[in-house]
Every structure is written in structure tokens, then in C-alpha cells.
Amino acid sequence: MKTVAELLTAARAGHTAAIARLLSIVENDEPGATEVIRATYPQTGRALKVGFTGPPGAGKSTLVSSLTAAYRKTVPRVAVVAVDPSSPYTGGAILGDRIRMREQYLDTGVFIRSMSNRGQSGGLSRATRRVVSVLDAMGFDVILVETVGVGQQEIDVVRVVDTVCLLTIPGAGDDIQAIKAGIIEIADLLVVNKADRPGADEAVKDLMQMLNLGTPRNDWRTPVIKTSSNTGTGIEDLMGAVQKHREWANQGGEAQRRNADAMRTEIQALMRERVLRELERRMDPQQLEDVVSQVVSKRLDPYGAVDELLGPEAKG
Amino acid sequence: MKTVAELLTAARAGHTAAIARLLSIVENDEPGATEVIRATYPQTGRALKVGFTGPPGAGKSTLVSSLTAAYRKTVPRVAVVAVDPSSPYTGGAILGDRIRMREQYLDTGVFIRSMSNRGQSGGLSRATRRVVSVLDAMGFDVILVETVGVGQQEIDVVRVVDTVCLLTIPGAGDDIQAIKAGIIEIADLLVVNKADRPGADEAVKDLMQMLNLGTPRNDWRTPVIKTSSNTGTGIEDLMGAVQKHREWANQGGEAQRRNADAMRTEIQALMRERVLRELERRMDPQQLEDVVSQVVSKRLDPYGAVDELLGPEAKG
Structure with missing residues (x-):
């Protein structure tokens, strides 16, 4: 299994299989996609x-x-x-x-x-x-x-x-x-x-x-x-x-x-992906389950649950 | 144009047109959808x-x-x-x-x-x-x-x-x-x-x-x-x-x-919608345009642009 850096070197030398592999990585957003895009974008x-x-x-x-x-x-x-x-x-x-x-x-x-x-x-x-x-x-x-x-x-x-x-x-x-x-x-x-x-x-x-x-x-x-x-x-x-x-x-x-x-569209898409990843990271699974059971028992509605988890929404 | 509260009263009294209107509001996520869901969820x-x-x-x-x-x-x-x-x-x-x-x-x-x-x-x-x-x-x-x-x-x-x-x-x-x-x-x-x-x-x-x-x-x-x-x-x-x-x-x-x-699925979906709305709100359009032009001129790549706009990503 070649690293992204090795694939990039081979692809730049014209090796077809390496090019095909790089394309698959970015096409399917596989691990390494960010590295491939950052390394190739300037060229x-x-x-x-x-x-x-x-x-x-x-x-x-x-x-x-x-x-x-x-x-x-x-x-x-x-x-x-x-x-x-x-x-x-x-x-x-x-x-x-x-x-x-x-x-x-x-x-x-x-x-x-x-x-x-x-x-x-x-x-x-x-x-x-x-x-x-x-x-x-x-x-x-x-x-x-x-x-x-x-x-x-x-x-x-x-x-x-x-x-x-x-x-x-x-x-x-x-x-x-x-x-x-x-x-x-x-x-x-x-x-x-x-x-x-x-x-x-x-x-x-x-x-x-x-x-x-x-x-x-x-x-x-x-x-x-x-x-x-x-x-x-x-x-x-x-x-x-x-x-x-x-x-x-x-x-x-x-x-x-x-x-x-x-580029505006791409940057906005990357930002959305990033804030969703951050949401996932900061979500405490136990706290989520607590809130889910409050919703199931109707002590909260789903929107109230979100306020509970993320704080009340900022206005404006 | 009836308010959501009026529609709810009419729908609870069995008026078919009011029920149909409430369903359209939640089906298409029209303004008032949150109000309809919060008001009806307990019942x-x-x-x-x-x-x-x-x-x-x-x-x-x-x-x-x-x-x-x-x-x-x-x-x-x-x-x-x-x-x-x-x-x-x-x-x-x-x-x-x-x-x-x-x-x-x-x-x-x-x-x-x-x-x-x-x-x-x-x-x-x-x-x-x-x-x-x-x-x-x-x-x-x-x-x-x-x-x-x-x-x-x-x-x-x-x-x-x-x-x-x-x-x-x-x-x-x-x-x-x-x-x-x-x-x-x-x-x-x-x-x-x-x-x-x-x-x-x-x-x-x-x-x-x-x-x-x-x-x-x-x-x-x-x-x-x-x-x-x-x-x-x-x-x-x-x-x-x-x-x-x-x-x-x-x-x-x-x-x-x-x-x-x-309910877990619904709460997670609402949280995602909420963080994306917050992202939109805190995004300064002028700052976005500045970063877009840096990407166009290749001084930044799209991922670097996101770091510029949101700060470096937290790890873990």
C-alpha cells in the first residue's frame, strides 16, 4: 500500500495506475483525499x-x-x-x-x-x-x-x-x-x-x-x-x-x-462538513441518550431537546 | 392568512382544511413548522x-x-x-x-x-x-x-x-x-x-x-x-x-x-440543521470573499481557506 506522497510522485512521473488511484481517493473522499487536494491544488x-x-x-x-x-x-x-x-x-x-x-x-x-x-x-x-x-x-x-x-x-x-x-x-x-x-x-x-x-x-x-x-x-x-x-x-x-x-x-x-x-461553493461545502464533524465530536453520547428519553416520555419536544444539548439558539 | 395558533385551534376542532394546511407546513418545512411540531408533540x-x-x-x-x-x-x-x-x-x-x-x-x-x-x-x-x-x-x-x-x-x-x-x-x-x-x-x-x-x-x-x-x-x-x-x-x-x-x-x-x-434520529437532524444555520449566521460575507480570492490566486488551497475562516480544526 503506497502512501499519498508516493502516489503523487509516481503520478507526476506519468504512471497511469498511480493517477487512477489518486482519482479514486478524491472521488470517493477516502482517507488521504485532503492531502491529495492540498498537494495538487497549487499546480x-x-x-x-x-x-x-x-x-x-x-x-x-x-x-x-x-x-x-x-x-x-x-x-x-x-x-x-x-x-x-x-x-x-x-x-x-x-x-x-x-x-x-x-x-x-x-x-x-x-x-x-x-x-x-x-x-x-x-x-x-x-x-x-x-x-x-x-x-x-x-x-x-x-x-x-x-x-x-x-x-x-x-x-x-x-x-x-x-x-x-x-x-x-x-x-x-x-x-x-x-x-x-x-x-x-x-x-x-x-x-x-x-x-x-x-x-x-x-x-x-x-x-x-x-x-x-x-x-x-x-x-x-x-x-x-x-x-x-x-x-x-x-x-x-x-x-x-x-x-x-x-x-x-x-x-x-x-x-x-x-x-x-x-471555489466559494467548495469552501462553503468544506465548512459545512467541518462544523458537522465538530458537532459529532463535542456530542456526549450519554447526554444525548438522557435527552432522547426525556423526549420519548414527552417531558421535552425534539426542538427543546436541541436547546438542551446546544443551548438556546442565537437570534438574528 | 391564519396564524399557526388559529390553524391549530381549527384543526383540533376537526376542520379538514386546517389539518391539511398544518400538514403542508410540516411536510415542506415552511415557516411555522417548528411551532406546529412543538405545539402538537405532547399530544x-x-x-x-x-x-x-x-x-x-x-x-x-x-x-x-x-x-x-x-x-x-x-x-x-x-x-x-x-x-x-x-x-x-x-x-x-x-x-x-x-x-x-x-x-x-x-x-x-x-x-x-x-x-x-x-x-x-x-x-x-x-x-x-x-x-x-x-x-x-x-x-x-x-x-x-x-x-x-x-x-x-x-x-x-x-x-x-x-x-x-x-x-x-x-x-x-x-x-x-x-x-x-x-x-x-x-x-x-x-x-x-x-x-x-x-x-x-x-x-x-x-x-x-x-x-x-x-x-x-x-x-x-x-x-x-x-x-x-x-x-x-x-x-x-x-x-x-x-x-x-x-x-x-x-x-x-x-x-x-x-x-x-x-427521536434520536430526529434530534440529530435538528442539531445538524442548527449548527449549519449558526455557521451561516457567523459567516462574514466580506471575509469569505477575501478568502475566495486568495484561493483563486492560489495563495491558499480550499482547506487552508476553511482554517482561515473557522480557525484550525480541533483534533481527536
């Missing part, structure tokens, strides 16, 4: 982090596979994090899709991680953020995060990145209607994937219209990009748009603002 | 509380309807709480089933409440416990709690009662296998419903066998009862078994023990 902030979400069948996994290959022509190390919020036990659907990435499996410059919703303490989006943060610190140049679906949980997961791509496909008019305005608005880039199919231009037009209906959050003009993994169309355009968004976000303060929001 | 503990769970199709709603009619011949007021943990928005399936209770809808001695999983603070089982507790204090003689399914959440919900009935039907051999031993063990009574169908005796035998395989929790011998809402068979037997279980639980200390467990 974060260098990777290009891009997220992909959209309804099932939009071709996310295939597009991510094409992008992985394309990015690998420009940088030495790419990581893919595939998150399946709907699957409580294994990465079912997404792991199946990963078979399409078998070429990338053979590329030692590509690291692939599947995550599913196993009730991680603090939720899947926090776990994803930690995994992405450790990968960033381990020197991956590009980190692609992919999630299935367009619900609130998927959105929360994918927001751990700098640039969020929302995928749809031609002829998915009803699907697009189903994508709520709020979800269109969190996307930094809109992608009409499988654009070799008929109806791609109409889909672009529909999305443009929806964008014009919404209130812009800022001065970023969300582009709509047509891509096809079959023909390779648009992959370069998409990479260009990601780069453009990154530059805009870094210059205008959007990147800083998103990072501050994320 | 709880009188009602007979029985829970029903089992796989979909086991005929829970129809059996509960028959039992409601039967109990109404012996007591003036019966409440039914139908909980659907799988439905996040409306009581869908269960509300549909309620149509079968239309006779009881016309009986002013019967109060029916549907609850669904709307993300109540503290979870559905706490919300159910509070609803049952208020109904108890409002003087209902019998409270029947019904929930769909046999998962952990359904079990947690149904455990707010004194006597848990697990329903199955003849010919559901595979279903019975799927009911994990742990779930058989939480049942105080096992019911083979729709016993006018072929295979009822085999189902009883199967359940007996499963009971004999498990380790008894205590000296209660879980009975297996055949019922049929079609023929009326077994309704009296079931009521008799419920009564017998209640007497056993009151005499042997089991009722007291369950109540203490429930």
Missing part, C-alpha cells in the same frame, strides 16, 4: 477543460473521441472524464460507448476515466470537479468532460469545465424544444452534431433563434457549430471556437468569476 | 399507526381501502397517508389508485393525504414522520401509511409506523426472491394479498421458509396472513394481528425502543 489551472452535454443519441462519445484524436496532434496528453449521473452503480451506457474509443485506448497519451453516481459525499459534481482538478495538476494539457443528458445534475457536472458545449442533432426539433432555455443559456458553444444528416442547417437556424430569444449573460456571442465525426467536418472549427471562448473568458474576467464561484 | 402517541409496503401490483391501495372501511366500524377517525417515493412531482401512481377509495372519500371520518418526493429538507421519511405525528396529535385513532415499492427509501418511509406490513401476492415467487432478506426482516407482519387467486398457500409456505432462514430480531413471531379485498377474507385476521403486535411491542419495550431510535 492546477493550466489545462484546457471542455465539457460536453446533450440528450442521449446526440453522439457525444464519438465526438469526444474525434476531438481527443485531434487534440493529441497538438498536445502530448489528453484526459477524458465520462460521467453518467443516471447510473448509480457502474458507468453502464457510457462505458459501452467507450468501446468506440478503442483507438484512443491504445494511445498512451490519452487517459480515460469513467465516473458514475455512487452517492459520493457532496455530490457528483463536486467529485467530478476534484477529479478534473487532480488531472489538471498531473499535467494533462486538455481535459474533456462528457455527461449524458440535459437535466440539472448533468449541467452541474459539466459546469466544472471552462467551456461548456451543448450537443444536439439535425431533426431533433422536439428535443431542442425540450432543452429548456436555462440550459441553452449555460452553454458556451452549441454544436449540431451528425451534421452530415439532412436538416443540419435548419437545426442551426432553430438554435440561433432560441439564442436570440434569451437574455445574453455577458458579451460572449454563443456560436453554433456543425460537426460530423463521420466526415470530420467541423472538428477544427469546434477546437477554434473553444480556443476563442477561452481567450474571451480569460481576458474579460469570466474565467476568474467562474473559478471564484466554484 | 402524540395515541394513534394506532400501521404501514404497508410491497411491490407494485400487490394491491396495497385496495387493501388499505378495505382496512379503512373496517377500522371505521370500530373508531370515529381514520387517516390514510399515501407516499410515493418514486414520484418527484405529483403523487402520480398513488393518486390514480386513490380513485378506488372513492367510497372513503365520502366518509367524513376518513382523511386522505398523498405525499410525493419533492426533495423535502431532511428527506421523505422525516417529512412522513412529521405528517403522521401531526395527524396523531389531531386525534386520528388509526393512521395507515402506504408506500409503493420495496427499496430502502420505501422501507425508511414505512418505518415511521408502529407495525409494518409487507404485502406480496400468490404466484409472485420471483418477486419474493427479489425481496431481500433484510426487507423481510423489517416486516412485523407478512401479508399474502389477493389470496383468492391460486397459489396463496404456496406463497405462505415460501414466506414461512424465508422467515425461518433469517435470524429473529426479537421474540416476535412474524405471522403470515392471507387477505383478499375481493372476498373480504383475512381483513379481520390482519386487524387482529396488528393489535397483537401492538400489545407485544408496548409490553416488551419494542415500541419504546423504536420511538427512541426515531
Whole structure:
């Protein structure tokens, strides 16, 4: 059993098994998670982090596979994090899709991680953020995060990145209607994937219209990009748009603002965990039992019991 | 808008709308929930509380309807709480089933409440416990709690009662296998419903066998009862078994023990809510923003930020 320090040394030297182990530690909040995060946090902030979400069948996994290959022509190390919020036990659907990435499996410059919703303490989006943060610190140049679906949980997961791509496909008019305005608005880039199919231009037009209906959050003009993994169309355009968004976000303060929001959320979550641990520590089990039996015998009600244990609540 | 005190007076006089309003307040933890719970808690503990769970199709709603009619011949007021943990928005399936209770809808001695999983603070089982507790204090003689399914959440919900009935039907051999031993063990009574169908005796035998395989929790011998809402068979037997279980639980200390467990859980939950409120109150927003910007600029990591805000953590 390696120590966290040994794992960090091996992972920084590029050993895949050590990286995988560190990710499990932070993902599941195992002992040592704090040490891993404190040790890696100062090295974060260098990777290009891009997220992909959209309804099932939009071709996310295939597009991510094409992008992985394309990015690998420009940088030495790419990581893919595939998150399946709907699957409580294994990465079912997404792991199946990963078979399409078998070429990338053979590329030692590509690291692939599947995550599913196993009730991680603090939720899947926090776990994803930690995994992405450790990968960033381990020197991956590009980190692609992919999630299935367009619900609130998927959105929360994918927001751990700098640039969020929302995928749809031609002829998915009803699907697009189903994508709520709020979800269109969190996307930094809109992608009409499988654009070799008929109806791609109409889909672009529909999305443009929806964008014009919404209130812009800022001065970023969300582009709509047509891509096809079959023909390779648009992959370069998409990479260009990601780069453009990154530059805009870094210059205008959007990147800083998103990072501050994320860190505020994380710090508040850590504070809540900490005060709950302190509560547990200062709780005298015998005193608790005394109060419980007073409640059972109706000499106290449950709120009175809390006053008894913690003192009356401060007001204001 | 009535005050909580006014609502309590009206509800104690039997006004249905006031009772329904009080239940909504505690179910959704609205302002006034604490006041309602503190005011009603001393009057709880009188009602007979029985829970029903089992796989979909086991005929829970129809059996509960028959039992409601039967109990109404012996007591003036019966409440039914139908909980659907799988439905996040409306009581869908269960509300549909309620149509079968239309006779009881016309009986002013019967109060029916549907609850669904709307993300109540503290979870559905706490919300159910509070609803049952208020109904108890409002003087209902019998409270029947019904929930769909046999998962952990359904079990947690149904455990707010004194006597848990697990329903199955003849010919559901595979279903019975799927009911994990742990779930058989939480049942105080096992019911083979729709016993006018072929295979009822085999189902009883199967359940007996499963009971004999498990380790008894205590000296209660879980009975297996055949019922049929079609023929009326077994309704009296079931009521008799419920009564017998209640007497056993009151005499042997089991009722007291369950109540203490429930109150311990509730007090701990209230303490957690309280320390989190206190954390929120003592948090200076400006200090938080200062620390967030130090984390963004990597002068602190998120754990260091928490130390900065709350002081170093006590050990031990």
C-alpha cells in the first residue's frame, strides 16, 4: 500500500495506475483525499477543460473521441472524464460507448476515466470537479468532460469545465424544444452534431433563434457549430471556437468569476462538513441518550431537546 | 392568512382544511413548522399507526381501502397517508389508485393525504414522520401509511409506523426472491394479498421458509396472513394481528425502543440543521470573499481557506 506522497510522485512521473488511484481517493473522499487536494491544488489551472452535454443519441462519445484524436496532434496528453449521473452503480451506457474509443485506448497519451453516481459525499459534481482538478495538476494539457443528458445534475457536472458545449442533432426539433432555455443559456458553444444528416442547417437556424430569444449573460456571442465525426467536418472549427471562448473568458474576467464561484461553493461545502464533524465530536453520547428519553416520555419536544444539548439558539 | 395558533385551534376542532394546511407546513418545512411540531408533540402517541409496503401490483391501495372501511366500524377517525417515493412531482401512481377509495372519500371520518418526493429538507421519511405525528396529535385513532415499492427509501418511509406490513401476492415467487432478506426482516407482519387467486398457500409456505432462514430480531413471531379485498377474507385476521403486535411491542419495550431510535434520529437532524444555520449566521460575507480570492490566486488551497475562516480544526 503506497502512501499519498508516493502516489503523487509516481503520478507526476506519468504512471497511469498511480493517477487512477489518486482519482479514486478524491472521488470517493477516502482517507488521504485532503492531502491529495492540498498537494495538487497549487499546480492546477493550466489545462484546457471542455465539457460536453446533450440528450442521449446526440453522439457525444464519438465526438469526444474525434476531438481527443485531434487534440493529441497538438498536445502530448489528453484526459477524458465520462460521467453518467443516471447510473448509480457502474458507468453502464457510457462505458459501452467507450468501446468506440478503442483507438484512443491504445494511445498512451490519452487517459480515460469513467465516473458514475455512487452517492459520493457532496455530490457528483463536486467529485467530478476534484477529479478534473487532480488531472489538471498531473499535467494533462486538455481535459474533456462528457455527461449524458440535459437535466440539472448533468449541467452541474459539466459546469466544472471552462467551456461548456451543448450537443444536439439535425431533426431533433422536439428535443431542442425540450432543452429548456436555462440550459441553452449555460452553454458556451452549441454544436449540431451528425451534421452530415439532412436538416443540419435548419437545426442551426432553430438554435440561433432560441439564442436570440434569451437574455445574453455577458458579451460572449454563443456560436453554433456543425460537426460530423463521420466526415470530420467541423472538428477544427469546434477546437477554434473553444480556443476563442477561452481567450474571451480569460481576458474579460469570466474565467476568474467562474473559478471564484466554484471555489466559494467548495469552501462553503468544506465548512459545512467541518462544523458537522465538530458537532459529532463535542456530542456526549450519554447526554444525548438522557435527552432522547426525556423526549420519548414527552417531558421535552425534539426542538427543546436541541436547546438542551446546544443551548438556546442565537437570534438574528 | 391564519396564524399557526388559529390553524391549530381549527384543526383540533376537526376542520379538514386546517389539518391539511398544518400538514403542508410540516411536510415542506415552511415557516411555522417548528411551532406546529412543538405545539402538537405532547399530544402524540395515541394513534394506532400501521404501514404497508410491497411491490407494485400487490394491491396495497385496495387493501388499505378495505382496512379503512373496517377500522371505521370500530373508531370515529381514520387517516390514510399515501407516499410515493418514486414520484418527484405529483403523487402520480398513488393518486390514480386513490380513485378506488372513492367510497372513503365520502366518509367524513376518513382523511386522505398523498405525499410525493419533492426533495423535502431532511428527506421523505422525516417529512412522513412529521405528517403522521401531526395527524396523531389531531386525534386520528388509526393512521395507515402506504408506500409503493420495496427499496430502502420505501422501507425508511414505512418505518415511521408502529407495525409494518409487507404485502406480496400468490404466484409472485420471483418477486419474493427479489425481496431481500433484510426487507423481510423489517416486516412485523407478512401479508399474502389477493389470496383468492391460486397459489396463496404456496406463497405462505415460501414466506414461512424465508422467515425461518433469517435470524429473529426479537421474540416476535412474524405471522403470515392471507387477505383478499375481493372476498373480504383475512381483513379481520390482519386487524387482529396488528393489535397483537401492538400489545407485544408496548409490553416488551419494542415500541419504546423504536420511538427512541426515531427521536434520536430526529434530534440529530435538528442539531445538524442548527449548527449549519449558526455557521451561516457567523459567516462574514466580506471575509469569505477575501478568502475566495486568495484561493483563486492560489495563495491558499480550499482547506487552508476553511482554517482561515473557522480557525484550525480541533483534533481527536
